Amino acid sequence: MNGATTQIPLTIPVRVEGGRGWQQRSPWVARTEAFMVRHRSKLAWLHVAMFFGFMALMIVPLWLPLPPDGATFYNNFTTFANFVIWGLWFPLVFVSVIFTGRSWCGILCPLGASSEWANRIGFKRPVPRWVRWEGTPVVSFIVITVLAQTVDARGFPQGIAVVFGLAFACAVVLGFAYGKGLNKRPWCRHMCPIGLMLGVFSRIGAVQFVPKRPQPGGDAYAQKGVCPTMIDLKRKEESRHCIECFRCVGPTASGGLALALRKPGTEVAHIRRHNPNAAEIWFLFLATGLAMGGFLWLILPQYGALRQTVGLWAIDRGWDWLGNSGPWWLMSVHPQGREIYTWLDFFTISGFMLAFAVLLTVVLTLLTGLSSWIAGRLGADLDLRRRFVEQAYAYMPVAMVSLVVGLGSELFGAIHLVGLPLWAVSALKIALFGLGMSWSLVLGYRLVGAQGLAGGRRVLALLPLLAGVAFVGLEWWPAIFGA
Ligand code: SF4
Ligand code: SF4
Incomplete structure (x- = not known):
């Protein structure tokens, strides 16, 4: 030796x-x-x-x-x-x-x-x-x-x-x-x-x-x-x-x-023993919403309608500059690639993404807030804010799978290219999403339990959180599965 x-x-x-x-x-x-x-x-x-x-x-x-x-x-x-x-x-x-x-x-x-x-x-x-x-x-x-x-x-x-x-x-x-x-x-x-x-x-x-x-x-x-x-x-x-x-x-x-x-x-x-932090929660909510918005503007017809409405509104006001393209370091200007973004595109894409981030944050805040409030009424410890921060960590797995499956689409495209049929790629995504959602629910259950609730009270307090997890899954559905 x-x-x-x-x-x-x-x-x-x-x-x-x-x-x-x-x-x-x-x-x-x-x-x-x-x-x-x-x-x-x-x-x-x-x-x-x-x-x-x-x-x-x-x-x-x-x-x-x-x-x-x-x-x-x-x-x-x-x-x-x-x-x-x-x-x-x-x-x-x-x-x-x-x-x-x-x-x-x-x-x-x-x-x-x-x-x-x-x-x-x-x-x-x-x-x-x-x-x-x-x-x-x-x-x-x-x-x-x-x-x-x-x-x-x-x-x-x-x-x-x-x-x-x-x-x-x-x-x-x-x-x-x-x-x-x-x-x-x-x-x-x-x-x-x-x-x-x-x-x-x-x-x-x-x-x-x-x-x-x-x-x-x-x-x-x-x-x-x-x-x-x-x-x-x-x-x-x-x-x-x-x-x-x-x-x-x-x-x-x-x-x-x-x-x-x-x-x-x-x-x-x-x-609770590992420095829970409200800034992380805002990041978790905003990042998931931003990633969703970044994907959905490409495929949802509502984005096209929004762009048209904003464009007509700007023309009425004589804001013709919105139809010009801006600097290459701020927006895509690729005539050879048949893609030239204008200021209108710049503002509507960023606005759409930010709006989605805010929307998801508001929904998850309300649902997690409700879970925390119910938990408090049923005898959980801590004040409302600290219960909220703790419980919100339950979204981590589903948020992570959202980012991987939604923004890692090239990986799934390549898996298909090397021979896996499309139905199997979709099944893989569904499996990952199912895993993320189940893991989030298990974490939520444990976090609510750590706040002092058991049995039916624990499940009751978990219900709005469960709705939040399902909401994230449903929002990704058209982006991931094209349905
Ligand atoms: S980042 Fe800091 S805590 Fe982590 S391994 Fe390096 S020195 Fe250690
Ligand atoms: S990804 Fe690279 S730059 Fe960013 S935190 Fe990690 S080591 Fe630093």
């Missing part, structure tokens, strides 16, 4: 949520941890490779002619790049949070690594309050998601370049300007729209990093220390901000953090 193997501490106990206090980890979890720590320094090479790979997917298509009709990902590079980004990367990174948490962020993402490289040579100013505001990543998510639609990032390589170029620029500038101490990533903690999604959904994931010597006092922010996302390590309670960089992990140390596994959904079922 060599030295490295004998040093692996298989017996370090860690507190696993939902378990019975301190537990031994399985040997292969400890071995995985030791492997990652041993090769931590090599991650920089992986980041460099990912950086050049991502740049190639983003930049090379800009110099190529648009794909001809009938081009596929195996005979045209532009279509291939589009498929890798939207058909593989986007849905698979999402799904990966269930199994490996934010491993994309810590191990592979070139954007976060670039931000950190900039931080090493930057000003290292303290992160200002406007960046630290909980709503900042939600605003960033809304801006990037709407922009991705108006520049048609799914249809044209220029759109991909605008969206990811903007994100790259912001990540580097923010990393250069802010973040005191060692290699900080203020962009990843506070502003990255992808990080926000992955962070929120990592709460239902199977992977966690737990303090070996936890301190009470609740989750806290620490600009000093090794953590690039400013987590106060000893007081870490939630998975959201952990990008799994392994820098706080020392397999042979008695302090620091340790890698541990848990049943998916455990952190959410016990959300």
Whole structure:
């Protein structure tokens, strides 16, 4: 047996949520941890490779002619790049949070690594309050998601370049300007729209990093220390901000953090002990509605009617400029691709998406509010606001499946292209959706139970929440199944 193997501490106990206090980890979890720590320094090479790979997917298509009709990902590079980004990367990174948490962020993402490289040579100013505001990543998510639609990032390589170029620029500038101490990533903690999604959904994931010597006092922010996302390590309670960089992990140390596994959904079922946060809930509601609006404007006839009404209304007022196209970095202007958006398109697409986001948020707020109110009347603990925040976490699985199935349509298109018949692709989507909805209901049941209700009272309080889950499913129906 060599030295490295004998040093692996298989017996370090860690507190696993939902378990019975301190537990031994399985040997292969400890071995995985030791492997990652041993090769931590090599991650920089992986980041460099990912950086050049991502740049190639983003930049090379800009110099190529648009794909001809009938081009596929195996005979045209532009279509291939589009498929890798939207058909593989986007849905698979999402799904990966269930199994490996934010491993994309810590191990592979070139954007976060670039931000950190900039931080090493930057000003290292303290992160200002406007960046630290909980709503900042939600605003960033809304801006990037709407922009991705108006520049048609799914249809044209220029759109991909605008969206990811903007994100790259912001990540580097923010990393250069802010973040005191060692290699900080203020962009990843506070502003990255992808990080926000992955962070929120990592709460239902199977992977966690737990303090070996936890301190009470609740989750806290620490600009000093090794953590690039400013987590106060000893007081870490939630998975959201952990990008799994392994820098706080020392397999042979008695302090620091340790890698541990848990049943998916455990952190959410016990959300009370894991820093529940109202901003996450607003994000969950708004993001689901925004994603829906981003898909539905393409297929619903009501969007065409809305566009026409707004256009006629503008003509009556002499606002002819609405019929002109605007700058390429704000809207799709592709004469060769037979697509030129005007200001009218820009405003109606963004308005439609935002209206959907608000609509879904209002409906889910009312239904969750009703559930929380009923729970209170039936004897649940906490005040109405805290009950509402806790219960709203139940929407996580169905929201996640909505985003994967709805926005990852290229993946399903490719699955069909490689031989799966259309009926089987639809069945796969139905199965995923069924799984998401059932998981949401189980979580809702557990969350209401954790508030002190049992039996019939628990079921009664759950009914409006159930209606909310069904509402999300029904809203996606035409987008996903074309019915
Ligand atoms: S938070 Fe965003 S930029 Fe940072 S590592 Fe994750 S995906 Fe990349
Ligand atoms: S908690 Fe540890 S593993 Fe997670 S981001 Fe911070 S330093 Fe990296």
